[in-house]
Amino acid sequence: MNIVQCNAVSKSYGNVAALDEVTFSIKQDTITGIIGRNGAGKTTLLKLIAGYWKHSKGDIHVFSENPFNSLTVSANMIYIDDQMTFPDAMPLHSILTEAARFYPNWDAKLAKRLFDYFSFHPNQFHDHLSKGKKSTFNTIIGLASRCALTIFDEPTTGMDEAVRNDFYRALLRDYIVAPRTILISSHHLNEIEHLLEDVLLIDRGRVKLHLSIDALQQYAIGVTGNQAVLSQWANDQEILFSKDDGENSLFLVVRNNVSKEKMDQLLGLGIKPTSISPAELCLYMTQLKKGGIDDVFRDA
Amino acid sequence: MNLDINSTKPIYIQIAEWIENEILVGHFKTEEKVFSQYKLAEVFNINPATAAKGLNLLSDEGILYTKRGLGKFVTADAKHIIQQKRKNGTLKGLILDSVREAKRLKVSEQELMEMITKAHKEIEGDEA
Amino acid sequence: MSFATPKLIDIVKKQFLFKWKGYRPFFTNLVILQAIAIIFSLGGIGSSSHGREGVNVSESIYSADFVLAFTMLWAFIVAILLTSKAYREADFVFITNRFTAQLANVAFLFTISVIGAITAILSRNLLWMITYFSSDNITFVKEAALHPSEYVMGGIATILYVFLFSAVGYLLGSIVQMNKMFAFILPVVFIALLILFGMQEQYLLLWLHEFYYQEDSFIWWFVKTGFTATAFFIASFYLLNRQEVSK
Structure with a gap:
């Protein structure tokens, strides 16, 4: 009820x-x-x-x-x-x-x-x-x-x-x-x-x-890697959050429904997905800007 | 007793693993009743529904069975199932990792197999 | 877990008792106000003195009108306070809806009107006692002895007057709750009306005086006053019933 x-x-x-x-x-x-x-x-x-x-x-x-x-x-x-x-x-x-x-x-x-x-x-x-x-x-x-x-x-x-x-x-x-x-x-x-x-x-x-x-707890995973490589990999994934982690490095939070094929591809790139805790996920999913507060300080 | 809230594993899986460990060390014996969802909730300070999920997971795997109105009990095969599961799970994962690393380093399959055989010998030598 | 379906009257009773216990300080205020009023009244509201052949007679008229006026003012202010945000929020801490909260308010205001009226009436005796003990050579000339039924009617009339004032306060408070602007507008309009009617020989005030105060038939007066108070409360209910409890 x-x-x-x-x-x-x-x-x-x-x-x-x-x-x-x-x-x-x-x-x-x-x-x-x-x-x-x-x-x-x-x-x-x-x-x-x-x-x-x-x-x-x-x-x-x-x-x-x-x-x-x-x-x-x-x-x-x-x-x-x-x-x-x-x-x-x-x-x-x-x-x-x-x-x-x-x-x-x-x-x-x-x-x-x-x-x-x-x-x-x-x-x-x-x-x-x-x-x-x-x-x-x-x-x-x-x-x-x-x-x-x-x-x-x-x-x-x-x-x-x-x-x-x-x-x-x-x-x-x-x-x-x-x-x-x-x-x-x-x-x-x-x-x-x-x-x-x-x-x-x-x-x-x-x-x-x-x-x-x-x-x-199992809704999303986090991946960090080379910007070009990772964005290429993720272009058919459901991206929940993304952040430039400095020099050419990209951090992505994607839905945890990655196909086995895609996962093998990722692991082949030497990228190990990390788990995203519920608290982190909620934080990422409610960011006002995709890049977070850093966007405010970014030159146009 | 505390669970690792920050662990990458969902809480209900941690609960299931805790029960498995208790079965392996013999705290819960075959045909004995395990903690109820409420007892687990109280002991581990978690929501009873989460605890129930852990118990159901073990039921699905044949480690526990339900006696109506009495609770969950340890099956005769429980220990065996747990051991098999852990072999397949952990070991397989390690091997997969090795294969991937080998691929990245352009190590051929044959080379890798040789390495494994060698490692085997080394460890057996140590044990001898 | 079963879902209780509450009886309206039970909740009103509980809310009433909650207010009764929680709002004790109002009664302390009443005691202080009535004490001040008694002090004001000690001088008498009117006096004359005349002497003839070496005998000097001075007459003073003592009345508890001040006490009654203060009591009405008190009921008026308590009623306004009950409509304020803080008090309405306190209602909603425990079980209530807007209707039960309002019914409990009316019950509470009626109770304080009874208490206010009775203490005001009794204060007349206190006033007599004080003047009696504080002066020598005094002779009391009481009003013509009243029939017991007249005492009862006087009591009821006093209660109803105090209650009517609380109804006015409650309505004004409710209007202010609708929009805080009215807290400024209403006093201004009131003063403007006083000035306006002051210029036009106070037709409205005279009419009010005639309509209520000079009604000869007690029954008619009772109906008129009671009806007015009820109408004010219903209007307030209508206004407050739509209000959200803003926290």
Whole structure:
């Protein structure tokens, strides 16, 4: 069953399209990483799914309902980011009590244990917490609420590395105990790839890839070699990224569907393909210019 | 236990190889149950679906078999299959590399064969 | 995992309690405002003195009107705050849609109107006590004794007035949320209207005064005021219901 279904969904502000005809679906009880660069449209997409924002065109269904203004979607969904605001006068312990009142699947034991583990004080105020501590507290709510659809939008903002790893581990362990659909956005794919089943790569408002993490791992290969020779070899290949590596040397990322013949040809040239990690691939596939930042410094 | 996230091998293959190693050294014996996908996920800190892929890979290769509702178990042939697979895989790869290198260096097939025979003798001599 | 289909009324209740617990500081503000109003009222709102044959009589009229006015202003401001971005975002932290959030707001505003009105009425007694203990030789002349039903009607009337002011605040706040420009336009228009009507013998204000304040029939007054408040809230619902929760 699909928990989220988007068909040609667009969201625009005036003439600027934040999302441009996005189509994909999210299977139930999977952890999907929403990956993309700053401003790619990750947050916009997640807010549409959460029902906070209204899409401009297309069809969006969450639990088979249009999420905007839907009470059913809200009741089965929680959205965690670093912008969460609570009433000023509410100390942390009452925020947890309130959350428990709202969410039927709330796991009070888990909340309490995480709360103590991360050494929060019950009478602290959310507003007085540091950035990283705020994020940590918000993720406790995200985990303990055990919502059928749990959305984490850049949940680790400000957290130090140890806390980030603790959070990822807690997320995984709780997911094993209580499987649910989790969307987690990040620009640090390498930090979260082990958690993920699927990756949705967004670039400039469009879906660039939607694959399982394993497929992504084998999606592309990197080859480095003499510019003339390599471009000749690659002219019938699907090139995902190319970069001049200085003196006559060329680095190419190509789809990992090279025929045996072509591969033998390559190996015959003394070029050994390297593997491209999912994080690298996502980076290469979302370069603004084919040559990267070096293009800016290149003389016309 | 840690996996090499930066390794060129997909995680599910690393999982499969870990189970194979455990079978080879006898930690998982014939007709014994191996870790479930959830146990693997917890131990290796990975997504359970990825762990399941590793297990399924081994099932497809006849190293594990499924008992309905009970989990995955080690087949009688498991050790043998793993040994054969590794022979074919690793060794064949090395030989292919040698042939390619020979080609680049304009070493003829006959010359290469002679080199191999020579290497064989050298190693056997060492062992004797 | 099963998908809960929530009952609207349950969510409204939860949202209401959430606000009730979270927005306690509003009541601290109320206490401070009413205290200030009482201090203002201590001088009396009107006085006269006359002496004859060596006896000097001074009359002061004390009234809790100040307290009531401050309470209305308080409800007005609380209502505007509830429509602001920060407060709406706090609604959406937990389960809600726009409709339940608004219903909970109305319930909250009604509750604070009741509390504001009752404390305002009680402050009249406090005012009497303070003046009693702070001066010698004083004789109280109370208003003519009221029938208990008149007390009840007075109470309801006060609550409804405070509630009406909160409804006005809520509507204005909602309009400003539609476009921040209104935050500048509305006060300017308001002042312009005051000047305009000041020149034209305040027809509108007079009419408002007659329509609401001078209505003789309590039932009619109740219907008019209640209807106005409801209309304001419905208009606000319409405006806010289309708003995205901007974070």
